[in-house]
Amino acid sequence: MTYPDDLRYSKDHEWVRADGSTATIGITSFAADELGDIVFVELPEVGAALKQFAAFGVVESVKAVSDLFAPLSGTVSEVNARLQTEPELLNSDPFGDGWIAKVDVADGDELKALLDADGYAKLTS
Amino acid sequence: MSVTERPAAPAGAPSDGDASGRGAAFSSAVGGEELRVVQPLIFASSRPGRRDVRFPKPSDAAQAAAASQLELPAEALRTAAARLPEVSELDLLRHFNRLSHLNHAIDLGFYPLGSCTMKYNPKVNEWAARLPGLSESHPLDPPELSQGSLEIQWLLAELLREISGMAAVSLQPAAGAQGELTGLLMARAYHRSRGEGEQRTTVLVPDSSHGTNPATATMVGYRTITIPSNERGGIDLAALREALGSDTAALMITNPSTLGMFEDQIDQVVAAVHEVGAIAYMDGANLNAILGRFRAGDAGFDVMHFNLHKTFSTPHGGGGPGAGPVGVSERLAPFLPEPVPVLVEGSPDEVKRNAWAGRTTPGARFALEAEGTREQSIGKVRAFAGNFGMHLRAYTYIRSNGDAGLREVSDDAVLAANYLRVRLTDAYDLPYDRICKHEVVFSGRRQKREHGVTTLDIAKAILDYQIHPPTIYFPLIVEEALMIEPTETESLETLDRFVAVMHEIAERAARDPAALRAAPTTTPVGRLDEASAARRPDLRHDFGTA
Numbered sequence: 001m002t003y004p005d006d007l008r009y010s011k012d013h014e015w016v017r018a019d020g021s022t023a024t025i026g027i028t029s030f031a032a033d034e035l036g037d038i039v040f041v042e043l044p045e046v047g048a049a050l051k052q053f054a055a056f057g058v059v060e061s062v063k064a065v066s067d068l069f070a071p072l073s074g075t076v077s078e079v080n081a082r083l084q085t086e087p088e089l090l091n092s093d094p095f096g097d098g099w100i101a102k103v104d105v106a107d108g109d110e111l112k113a114l115l116d117a118d119g120y121a122k123l124t125s
Numbered sequence: 126m127s128v129t130e131r132p133a134a135p136a137g138a139p140s141d142g143d144a145s146g147r148g149a150a151f152s153s154a155v156g157g158e159e160l161r162v163v164q165p166l167i168f169a170s171s172r173p174g175r176r177d178v179r180f181p182k183p184s185d186a187a188q189a190a191a192a193s194q195l196e197l198p199a200e201a202l203r204t205a206a207a208r209l210p211e212v213s214e215l216d217l218l219r220h221f222n223r224l225s226h227l228n229h230a231i232d233l234g235f236y237p238l239g240s241c242t243m244k245y246n247p248k249v250n251e252w253a254a255r256l257p258g259l260s261e262s263h264p265l266d267p268p269e270l271s272q273g274s275l276e277i278q279w280l281l282a283e284l285l286r287e288i289s290g291m292a293a294v295s296l297q298p299a300a301g302a303q304g305e306l307t308g309l310l311m312a313r314a315y316h317r318s319r320g321e322g323e324q325r326t327t328v329l330v331p332d333s334s335h336g337t338n339p340a341t342a343t344m345v346g347y348r349t350i351t352i353p354s355n356e357r358g359g360i361d362l363a364a365l366r367e368a369l370g371s372d373t374a375a376l377m378i379t380n381p382s383t384l385g386m387f388e389d390q391i392d393q394v395v396a397a398v399h400e401v402g403a404i405a406y407m408d409g410a411n412l413n414a415i416l417g418r419f420r421a422g423d424a425g426f427d428v429m430h431f432n433l434h435k436t437f438s439t440p441h442g443g444g445g446p447g448a449g450p451v452g453v454s455e456r457l458a459p460f461l462p463e464p465v466p467v468l469v470e471g472s473p474d475e476v477k478r479n480a481w482a483g484r485t486t487p488g489a490r491f492a493l494e495a496e497g498t499r500e501q502s503i504g505k506v507r508a509f510a511g512n513f514g515m516h517l518r519a520y521t522y523i524r525s526n527g528d529a530g531l532r533e534v535s536d537d538a539v540l541a542a543n544y545l546r547v548r549l550t551d552a553y554d555l556p557y558d559r560i561c562k563h564e565v566v567f568s569g570r571r572q573k574r575e576h577g578v579t580t581l582d583i584a585k586a587i588l589d590y591q592i593h594p595p596t597i598y599f600p601l602i603v604e605e606a607l608m609i610e611p612t613e614t615e616s617l618e619t620l621d622r623f624v625a626v627m628h629e630i631a632e633r634a635a636r637d638p639a640a641l642r643a644a645p646t647t648t649p650v651g652r653l654d655e656a657s658a659a660r661r662p663d664l665r666h667d668f669g670t671a
Contacts, residue, residue: 036581037656062655063598065336087660 001121003028004095008111009120012053012069015095018111025071026099027059027090030124035061038090043079044101050074052110057100059090072110074103163649164223167210168666177214208668227649229593231441235619239564239596239608240335240383242413242435244538249525250438250518259517264509268492275491278466278510280480281520282450283473285431288523288531289409290422291452295461297511301410304430304449305341305377310503311428311453311460312375312404313345318460318501325374325403331360332602333382335408347374354602358386358557360394369401379408381415383600383608384557385542385564395425404428404457412436413612414539414562417532427454437519448515459501464493466510481524537613538563541620545609548624552631556603564610566603573605578634578641580605585652586633586644590626 007015013031017024032038042058050056050070057068079101083089089098115123183191195202212220229236236243254260262274282294298304309328316325328342331352339349350368355361360378369376376398381387388394398405407421407429413436421429433439433448441447453461468476471489479486493510510516526534539562546555546565553567569580584594584607596608611620634641645651 037659039656039659062659064601066601088656 001030001124003117003120005117007095008071008114008116009123010053010069010071010114011123012071013124014069014071016071016111016114017099018105018108021105021108022077023072023074023103023105024099025101025103027068027094028120028124029094030120032091032094032098035059035066036063037061038087041083041087041090041100043081043083044076046076046079048076050076050103052113059087068100070103071114072103073106075106076101077104078102163227164220166666167212167217167220168668170212170216170220171210173211175211175213177212177217229588229591234591234593235611235615235623236593237595237609237611237623238593239385239566239610240410240599241441241596242411242432242563242610242612243441243593244413244435244438244612245614246438246440246518247522247525250521253521254514254517260514264513272491274513275466275493276476276480276485276489277520278513278516279468279491280477281516281523282466283477284520284523285450285452288412288416288420289429289431289452290420290424291426291429292422292455293458293461293465294450294452295465295506296448296450296516297462297505297507298430298449298451299507299512300447301408301430301432301435301449302337302341303506304432304451305337305406305408306344307449307451307462307503307506308406308428308430308453309341309345309347309375309377310506311451311457312406313347314460314501314503315404315457316374321402324371326372327368328374329365329368329376331365331378331382333358333360333384333386333600334377334379335383335410336599338377338379338408342375342377354382354384357559358382358384359388359390362390362393362397365394366397369397369403371401373398373401373403375404375406377406377408379411380421381411381562381564383411384566384603385411385414385561385608385610386557386559387415387419387562391424399425410435411563414535414564416535417528418535422452422454425454427457428452433515433519438522439515439518446512446515448512448519450511459499460503461499462504462506463496463499463502465499467492467494534613535563538611541611541613541615542609544617544620545611545624548620549627552628553607563612564608566600567607567609568603569605569607572631572634576634576638578638580607582638582641582644583607583630583634586630586641587626588645589647592623592626 003009007017009015009028013028015026015028038059038061040060044050044056048056050073052071052073053069055067056070059066059068080099082097083100092098231243231245258273259277262271268275278296282296285294286292295307298307313322316322326348327350328347329350329352330338330342331354333354339351342349352365352368353361365376376394378388378394380391395405404427405425407426409421409429409431412431416436428451430449430451431437433450434441439448469490469492471486476486476489523531542561542563542565546561549567550558553569554571556568557566569578569583572578572583573580580597584597587594595610598606599608600606611623630641643652
């Protein structure tokens with residue numbers, strides 16, 4: 001299994017696409033496959049403060065209900081409202097249309113605590 | 126009987142040969158998928174004006190009087206009659222009877238659904254619950270006319286006290302989850318009574334606990350902290366000690382855990398919890414493994430709940446309702462829900478001695494504690510005494526087994542689970558390979574990795590053998606989990622057939638994985654699209670343009 005090179009990954013199976021002071025976050029294809037068909041996503045509110053590695057939302061699949069853990073700290077500036085009616089995007093396109101939230105990054109140094117694509121591939125192999 | 130042999134269809138079940146088409150099983154290609162229509166919707170047999178019971182038409186005066194008393198605003202009133210199906214009583218009866226035959230039930234076949242204790246519910250329970258003197262009693266009857274019902278409530282609470290070693294018991298909660306809620310509300314009331322309500326904000330829950338535990342903590346307003354398991358499937362004591370503090374309100378632990386493991390560090394766990402002034406809660410859902418062998422009260426727990434519909438053989442699901450009494454230690458007793466059944470006059474020992482000998486005690490008098498007696502009570506959690514019909518069944522079960530019988534229940538439940546553990550280890554991975562209690566958790570990861578057959582496929586394949594699948598994908602800490610709880614009420618032959626079925630499925634996974642991915646093929650409906658049903662539930666009947 002390989003993962004996009006331009007992302008950073010948390011051990012909780014979330015990804016970050018950093019772009020200056022903003023970042024997009026989501027769950028990895030590995031997480032989506034393990035969860036199985038996702039049927040519901042509880043998104044954070046715009047303006048919510050995220051803390052790195054703390055829970056910020058919930059994802060429910062036919063198998064289980066799991067917390068979403070923030071891969072980095074910051075303030076939510078936008079959420080992917082499509083997920084409310086099309087939670088299957090998390091399964092079909094986890095790194096693209098299945099993004100979860102955009103965040104104003106609090107501390108760019110936190111990215112150093114995350115894995116690169118190779119490191120994440122090793123973690124999940 | 127070979128493992129693939131099918132029993133005869135139950136009488137009244139739809140057959141292929143029903144020329145009328147009503148209830149006939151047939152296949153049709155719809156949307157490229159085989160769809161087995163077994164019983165049409167009841168709307169299909171609806172005919173205008175057809176009725177089962179004809180009610181007399183109310184007089185104009187009565188209708189006018191009723192209309193004038195309506196408190197609903199005009200815009201909330203129907204303008205057209207509801208389009209209910211219009212059928213005869215006979216068609217109605219046949220429709221639902223046929224549907225019921227399509228269901229799997231413990232009275233039809235093996236049901237090893239882990240964590241649910243799907244044991245046989247003895248019919249003597251039903252006899253007792255239907256005795257007219259009990260079934261026709263009313264909770265508003267005055268106490269002098271309810272002495273029998275009150276005595277049974279008092280005796281059941283006494284029996285549960287003895288079984289659990291707790292100081293006092295409330296029968297009120299209507300289900301295990303409500304028992305949990307009641308328990309944590311009492312814990313909160315206890316902390317508040319000591320001026321520590323603000324300070325204690327967290328509830329610790331091991332990752333091998335029941336999913337209801339964190340839900341309960343959240344409902345009561347606490348933050349849940351998950352405590353990891355160690356490599357033996359017990360609680361990680363170091364992690365527990367690290368998480369415990371002056372902000373801890375309670376620990377909720379399921380013992381035996383959802384891994385089917387008894388927590389053998391339980392004394393250290395309870396001591397650590399008490400050291401920081403927190404409440405020790407034991408989820409009693411898995412009590413079926415430890416009757417007569419371990420008592421939560423002896424271990425120092427402050428509160429536990431009982432699932433009468435699991436351990437004490439009252440009906441599950443559609444046959445319910447549930448019942449989830451709670452037992453508490455001395456320090457939580459003042460906070461119990463009101464009212465508690467009490468013996469007002471007479472000696473408790475004499476009343477019990479007589480009751481066990483099948484006699485009533487002359488002069489003994491029972492009552493519900495007067496309102497206000499328990500000043501610190503958290504209040505009522507359920508109308509009257511709770512689900513009294515379930516109390517009767519559980520009481521009957523306990524009395525018909527006796528103390529030696531209940532110990533044997535647990536011994537046999539544990540023996541059956543360990544029999545399956547040993548017989549199935551060659552075919553399925555066993556993540557926690559040691560003696561288990563009443564249930565055993567396997568992993569389907571080998572089948573997934575080597576043959577692309579998931580635990581879901583295995584569960585669906587089991588249906589083709591007229592066996593209800595085990596619990597799957599739970600506990601969450603086991604990959605591809607298959608959680609099997611055979612219970613004590615199954616014969617060795619049934620267990621052996623299950624072993625043969627599981628071996629055959631493992632063998633088929635290697636030989637013909639595609640067939641397992643297509644299972645089940647013999648059930649009324651095949652692989653359902655559970656994801657779409659959950660994502661876009663549409664429960665309305667579409668009449669079309671008619």
